[in-house]
Amino acid sequence: RKEVEQDPGPFNVPEGATVAFNCTYSNSASQSFFWYRQDCRKEPKLLMSVYSSGNEDGRFTAQLNRASQYISLLIRDSKLSDSATYLCVVNRGRGSTLGRLYFGRGTQLTVWP
Amino acid sequence: EPEVTQTPSHQVTQMGQEVILRCVPISNHLYFYWYRQILGQKVEFLVSFYNNEISEKSEIFDDQFSVERPDGSNFTLKIRSTKLEDSAMYFCASSGTSSETQYFGPGTRLLVL
Numbered sequence: 001r002k003e004v005e006q007d008p009g010p011f012n013v014p015e016g017a018t019v020a021f022n023c024t025y026s027n028s029a030s031q032s033f034f035w036y037r038q039d040c041r042k043e044p045k046l047l048m049s050v051y052s053s054g055n056e057d058g059r060f061t062a063q064l065n066r067a068s069q070y071i072s073l074l075i076r077d078s079k080l081s082d083s084a085t086y087l088c089v090v091n092r093g094r095g096s097t098l099g100r101l102y103f104g105r106g107t108q109l110t111v112w113p
Numbered sequence: 114e115p116e117v118t119q120t121p122s123h124q125v126t127q128m129g130q131e132v133i134l135r136c137v138p139i140s141n142h143l144y145f146y147w148y149r150q151i152l153g154q155k156v157e158f159l160v161s162f163y164n165n166e167i168s169e170k171s172e173i174f175d176d177q178f179s180v181e182r183p184d185g186s187n188f189t190l191k192i193r194s195t196k197l198e199d200s201a202m203y204f205c206a207s208s209g210t211s212s213e214t215q216y217f218g219p220g221t222r223l224l225v226l
Contacts, residue, residue, distance in 0.1 A: 034214070043204055043217040044156060087156070099144055099208070100169055101215060103156040 001026045006088050006104035013111055017078045021107045023071040023088030032091040033064055035073050037084045038106060044087055047073075078111045085109070115139045117218035119205050125224045126195055134190045134221045136205030145188045146206040146215060147180065149173070156204065162188065195225045 006023045013019050025033075033050035048055065050062040050071055061074040071088055085106040092100065118137045126132050138145050147159040161168040162180055170178075177199075179191045188207075192199055202222050206215040 041202070041222075043219050045217070046214050049214070099146065099161045099163075099215075100158045100171075101146075101148075101156075102158070105155040 003027060003102040004088050004090050004104035006107050008105055008107060010108040010110060013078055013109070015078055015080060015111055015113055017111075018074065018076045019078060019109060020075075021073045021086050021088075021109075023073075023104055025069050025071070025088075025090045025102070027090070027092055028066075028069060030069075030090045030092050033062075033071050034089040034091075034101075035060075035062055035071075036087040036089050036103075038087055039084050044089075044103075047086070075109075078109075080111050080113060083109055083111045117205055117207055117216050119203075119218035119221050121221055122219065123222045123224075125226065128197055128225055129194050132192050132195055132223065134192075134203050134205075134223070136188045136190075136218055137186050138188055138205065138207030139216060140186070142207035142209050142216075144168075144208045144210065144215075145180075145182070146208075147190045148204045148206060148217075149201040150204065150220075151198075151201045159190070159203075192223075195223075197225050199223060200225045 035047040036044040037047045038044045050064045054063045059076045063072045085108045087106045088104040090102045120135045145162040150156045158171050160170045160174045177193050181189050202220045204220045205218040208215045
């Protein structure tokens with residue numbers, strides 16, 4: 001089973017739409033969770049960390065369900081500049097795997113005018 | 114804003130040649146990482162480095178690969194005898210601690226012919 005699984009998309013939405021991405025992870029001992037975005041042929045950039053209580057940063061809301069090993073990202077009022085690949089990332093953060101990040105394959109989003 | 118830098122941005126080499134990819138992590142960070150991303154695939158962990166030694170390496174990081182921190186600022190990845198399948202984007206990352214956010218450099222695109 002893959003460490004981190006995401007729906008690859010692509011998601012094509014109009015400006016102003018709300019879009020949600022989902023992700024599941026296989027290792028229940030995972031400690032830290034993130035959403036990164038990656039523009040074409042660029043490096044991953046941290047979008048936001050994901051906390052157990054859920055967290056919001058402007059138009060972006062992340063949720064974590066540890067029981068279901070499920071992470072989500074909601075983008076409201078989509079902008080053209082949101083077009084990118086969104087990477088679900090997990091850090092087990094314990095023992096020998098401390099620091100190692102596990103990436104999903106990413107979900108591609110295109111926002112059209 | 115401090116950032117991770119990498120050189121060169123692109124490298125073309127012949128199969129069997131040695132390559133050295135260079136990274137300058139963020140100055141007060143203590144943990145350093147190499148990841149790679151084959152075109153169209155997910156980002157994969159190669160190795161983590163702390164206190165002048167490897168903390169963890171993945172199954173990809175075989176005897177062909179080595180890392181070094183030759184001075185107080187550079188962090189290098191050496192591939193001794195490149196293979197066609199080593200063609201990928203190689204990202205360096207650094208973090209203050211093993212559980213903190215990892216910041217990625219812009220990557221080196223390696224093409225092995």
